Amino acid sequence: MSSLDKSTHIPMYIQIKDIILDEIRSGKLKPEQQILSESNLAELYGVNRLTARSAITQLVNEGFLVRIHGRGTFVKRPIVESSSSYINNFLQDMMDKGYSVKTELLSGTLLPAPSQIQSELSLQPGEHIFCLRRRRSVNFEYLVVLETYLPATLCPDLLSKDLEGRSLYEILRTDYKLELDTAQESLEARIADSLVAGELSQEIGAPILFSIRRTSLSNGSPIEFTNSWYRGDRYSFEVSLKIKQSTR
Amino acid sequence: MSSLDKSTHIPMYIQIKDIILDEIRSGKLKPEQQILSESNLAELYGVNRLTARSAITQLVNEGFLVRIHGRGTFVKRPIVESSSSYINNFLQDMMDKGYSVKTELLSGTLLPAPSQIQSELSLQPGEHIFCLRRRRSVNFEYLVVLETYLPATLCPDLLSKDLEGRSLYEILRTDYKLELDTAQESLEARIADSLVAGELSQEIGAPILFSIRRTSLSNGSPIEFTNSWYRGDRYSFEVSLKIKQSTR
DNA sequence: CAGTGGTCTAGACCACCTA
């Protein structure tokens, strides 16, 4: 029984990976259960062992399977949402959960980069940047104020885009072909000052989760830099971490 | 010139990976620079192209290289510390930076698991847990209070270990052969209440970064659960994230 | 001992990019 489609251009190891993933998600393969061996899998789908092996390797890297040398390959017990430190699309996530989400553009300006931003984004002296201040509400409550800096050369006419209706990342990807890849985020606890308290309709002294996010393209060049102030009582940040092993 | 050691049992692709990594770290290979092609690398070290390719694959997964189909493989511009969402060993990191670090055991108790902890750690009814309350100081200032829960069956006699002198993760790995693998951490901003304020020598109302961390073994079974209260003005949490692509 | 995953070879064809 080879349910692989050799006519399409989807690689066979991806097709096998997707089949196994479906079996995990549907519950046909249960946590802790051993899956077919690499050789059996190869035989079943009529491919080379290495091809079956790459399918498994993908699923191991994504945290769905565990290999144990000499024993076999097993379905990993799921953790939370089995996501593995991916940035979640905020709007999508919230809307998926059935919340109403609104983004307001408080201000959008084009200005010469101040020196701190200039070095953060590896800009030439005199280069211009966009500074966007946005506010997001979920279920008609203010949740977060975002202050974003972007190099103007990479996204000309940004201010003419629908910044309230579309996700910024989606605009960058679709309209400017900018493939965002990785981000560094730093988080700390702060107390609301009068500016932030006003913007989030909070008391001065309320807990605020303050975040700085630096995003890069796949070649590593910085593309965006965002400061965020989240209401501490309405937002928590979730992250998956891999424990660092003493490398050999 | 094949500087590979075929006598050792270290796989060749790991040796090649380490050579390339050294060249990146030493600056012999600079950011944005193209590295040798897979075929050239294979020829240089006298191995098959697939072997050279696995070395590269590792470095791509760890974020040091970028492959571009049809163009070549390039050194990625480094981000912060080029770590890729690994848990850093807190004590080691701080001591590496030259800070004095002290851990105090405020209390260590063995008790039947309350129902919330029981479900967090997937325990049988009636199973016992250790509860450790620890306080860490850096440069003679209180930084964080940690409240950790562990299944007693997995680490008997834990309370007799040197919990103030050794890292908990190191004890679990060395003395109990527990290989921690992944963690889920959630972070939020809070305000110090009187208990936490007292333990951290802060004012009531001071900003606190509150964290819940759930750690699992490589097969996914939960092993540890820790609540932490960090001084907001002295601690920020850094994380690397991968942007989620619209999968095909 | 048989079965598993871990590594490696020598080929092959393809898709993509630059020229």
Added chain:
DNA sequence: AGGTGGTCTAGACCACTGC
């Protein structure tokens, strides 16, 4: 057209685990 990475095959030997 020539070089690059992306996929795949049919073998092979090894190291580890369990019985």
